Amino acid sequence: xxxxxxxxxxxxxxxxxxxxxxxxxxxxxxxxxxxxxxxxxxxxxxxxxxxxxxxxxxxxxxxxxxxxxxxxxxxxxxxxxxxxxxxxxxxxxxxxxxxxxxxxxxxxxxxxxxxxxxxxxxxxxxxxxxxxxxxxxxxxxxxxxxxxxxxxxxxxxxxxxxxxxxxxxxxxxxxxxxxxxxxxxxxxxxxxxxxxxxxxxxxxxxxxxxxxxxxxxxxxxxxxxxxxxxxxxxxxxxxxxxxxxxxxxxxxxxxxxxxxxxxxxxxxxxxxxxxx
Amino acid sequence: xxxxxxxxxxxxxxxxxxxxxxxxxxxxxxxxxxxxxxxxxxxxxxxxxxxxxxxxxxxxxxxxxxxxxxxxxxxxxxxxxxxxxxxxxxxxxxxxxxxxxxxxxxxxxxxxxxxxxxxxxxxxxxxxxxxxxxxxxxxxxxxxxxxxxxxxxxxxxxxxxxxxxxxxxxxxxxxxxxxxxxxxxxxxxxxxxxxxxxxxxxxxxxxxxxxxxxxxxxxxxxxxxxxxxxxxxxxxxxxxxxxxxxxxxxxxxxxxxxxxxxxxxxxxxxxxxxxxxxxxxxxxxxxxx
Numbered sequence: 001x002x003x004x005x006x007x008x009x010x011x012x013x014x015x016x017x018x019x020x021x022x023x024x025x026x027x028x029x030x031x032x033x034x035x036x037x038x039x040x041x042x043x044x045x046x047x048x049x050x051x052x053x054x055x056x057x058x059x060x061x062x063x064x065x066x067x068x069x070x071x072x073x074x075x076x077x078x079x080x081x082x083x084x085x086x087x088x089x090x091x092x093x094x095x096x097x098x099x100x101x102x103x104x105x106x107x108x109x110x111x112x113x114x115x116x117x118x119x120x121x122x123x124x125x126x127x128x129x130x131x132x133x134x135x136x137x138x139x140x141x142x143x144x145x146x147x148x149x150x151x152x153x154x155x156x157x158x159x160x161x162x163x164x165x166x167x168x169x170x171x172x173x174x175x176x177x178x179x180x181x182x183x184x185x186x187x188x189x190x191x192x193x194x195x196x197x198x199x200x201x202x203x204x205x206x207x208x209x210x211x212x213x214x215x216x217x218x219x220x221x222x223x224x225x226x227x228x229x230x231x232x233x234x235x236x237x238x239x240x241x242x243x244x245x246x247x248x249x250x251x252x253x254x255x256x257x258x259x260x261x262x263x264x265x266x267x268x269x270x271x272x273x274x275x276x
Numbered sequence: 277x278x279x280x281x282x283x284x285x286x287x288x289x290x291x292x293x294x295x296x297x298x299x300x301x302x303x304x305x306x307x308x309x310x311x312x313x314x315x316x317x318x319x320x321x322x323x324x325x326x327x328x329x330x331x332x333x334x335x336x337x338x339x340x341x342x343x344x345x346x347x348x349x350x351x352x353x354x355x356x357x358x359x360x361x362x363x364x365x366x367x368x369x370x371x372x373x374x375x376x377x378x379x380x381x382x383x384x385x386x387x388x389x390x391x392x393x394x395x396x397x398x399x400x401x402x403x404x405x406x407x408x409x410x411x412x413x414x415x416x417x418x419x420x421x422x423x424x425x426x427x428x429x430x431x432x433x434x435x436x437x438x439x440x441x442x443x444x445x446x447x448x449x450x451x452x453x454x455x456x457x458x459x460x461x462x463x464x465x466x467x468x469x470x471x472x473x474x475x476x477x478x479x480x481x482x483x484x485x486x487x488x489x490x491x492x493x494x495x496x497x498x499x500x501x502x503x504x505x506x507x508x509x510x511x512x513x514x515x516x517x518x519x520x521x522x523x524x525x526x527x528x529x530x531x532x533x534x535x536x537x538x539x540x541x542x543x544x545x546x547x548x549x550x551x552x553x554x555x556x557x558x559x560x561x562x563x564x565x
Binding site (some may be wrong): 251 | 311314315316317319320324339365366367368369370372373374376377378380381382383384385387388389418476480482483486487490491494527528529530532534536537539540543548550
């Protein structure tokens with residue numbers, strides 16, 4: 001293992017696998033609960049937190065998590081205002097957070113490099129701190145979802161039933177948003193917002209095409225996430241293109257293949273059924 | 277008093293304001309439809325999916341190819357989005373997310389083969405609001421006129437489709453065509469705006485004005501008018517703030533970000549005004565025996 005961490009590409013590979021598994025695990029819930037836009041907003045709205053933290057000299061992960069919590073609270077509060085609904089409220093928060101982050105960054109020197117790193121990441125220059133944070137969060141997420149995944153699913157599909165069964169629905173919803181917040185904050189510095197969204201949504205949607213059951217879906221999503229990450233890195237090295245872009249294209253290709261396979265399987269099943 | 281007008285007598289400030297006012301006129305009604313149809317994520321996606329078009333256009337024909345490339349990419353996105361969401365194999369938000377990331381990444385991969393990698397991306401994010409050329413102004417005006425004409429013709433079915441898709445289908449409207457029309461309108465606005473004002477500002481212009489107007493009124497026409505007025509006001513105040521901060525106080529305040537933050541401030545004021553105008557529903561009377 002340690003020989004891998006010596007070289008830049010090896011470190012990127014380790015980070016990519018860890019990030020792919022982490023996003024696959026969380027992505028299943030994001031896809032099932034239709035939280036893609038919220039995830040995108042989280043990625044943009046944690047940006048001012050990260051920038052403010054780095055200006056003030058505190059831990060940037062702390063800044064990101066706090067900004068993420070404020071985002072979740074603001075979306076929830078705005079969505080409950082008369083005449084507003086979740087999509088519009090989320091959109092307003094996204095623009096506000098993004099603009100605030102950009103305004104803060106622009107007051108500093110050399111901001112264009114920081115900004116593009118925020119958008120597309122720089123997985124090839126991943127730091128030891130990034131690696132440790134991602135690995136720790138992967139362990140926490142795996143444990144949390146093993147214990148609570150089934151309950152999260154129940155609350156998502158049938159909130160009224162869950163409430164009647166004695167679940168604290170609000171608390172579980174909040175826990176899921178917090179998990180998304182943590183994952184986004186942990187991986188955006190290394191991989192950027194766009195790749196974060198791609199890796200959270202595409203592998204999980206691909207896994208959803210293969211199975212309807214939660215446990216296999218989660219395992220498959222984590223595998224596909226890690227696989228897309230490794231394949232993307234490999235192609236980026238082969239053809240000398242941006243690593244982040246190449247990984248997210250690999251994830252999209254995996255989804256396309258899964259959808260096509262799903263369709264073929266349906267087609268064969270119909271032919272088979274009509275023949276017998 | 278002259279401090280409020282003088283900055284805009286400088287040609288580049290005047291052109292920036294003119295560009296934003298043009299966009300305000302078209303974004304008012306478009307943002308209302310985006311609000312009604314809950315297309316905020318689609319609008320966000322379109323601002324990202326034009327990127328590969330911008331890159332390819334630049335590679336093929338230099339600076340003049342950018343607008344054409346963006347137009348092609350935006351129209352392709354509109355068609356792909358409409359088709360994929362009507363196909364219904366994936367949930368809407370998943371489709372949008374995948375299309376957004378895949379197309380943007382294609383742009384990033386293409387750009388990464390070039391040299392000035394970061395400066396291109398920054399220009400794309402911020403636009404060049406203060407270097408808007410008369411040609412860009414004309415281009416924005418043409419696209420705005422096309423979008424407004426299209427909306428004027430189809431406003432009634434679009435609104436019907438937003439509130440009651442079944443009734444719209446029963447009345448003989450083709451929902452897929454209506455969806456394609458609205459997605460195309462949003463795509464055209466993005467193309468008209470993104471090169472001049474950047475993605476940050478386009479997303480805000482397509483979402484925040486209508487959300488603000490909705491806090492102040494229940495009527496659609498009034499919403500469109502208020503949305504345009506608010507955008508125009510925020511454009512003026514934001515540019516003024518950016519100018520004053522940079523020239524007077526030497527603080528670097530990016531003009532695009534300043535306009536967005538002013539727009540969000542208007543939203544917060546409207547939130548407050550809405551609460552004052554319509555006090556929260558009184559607590560239900562306690563049941564007495």
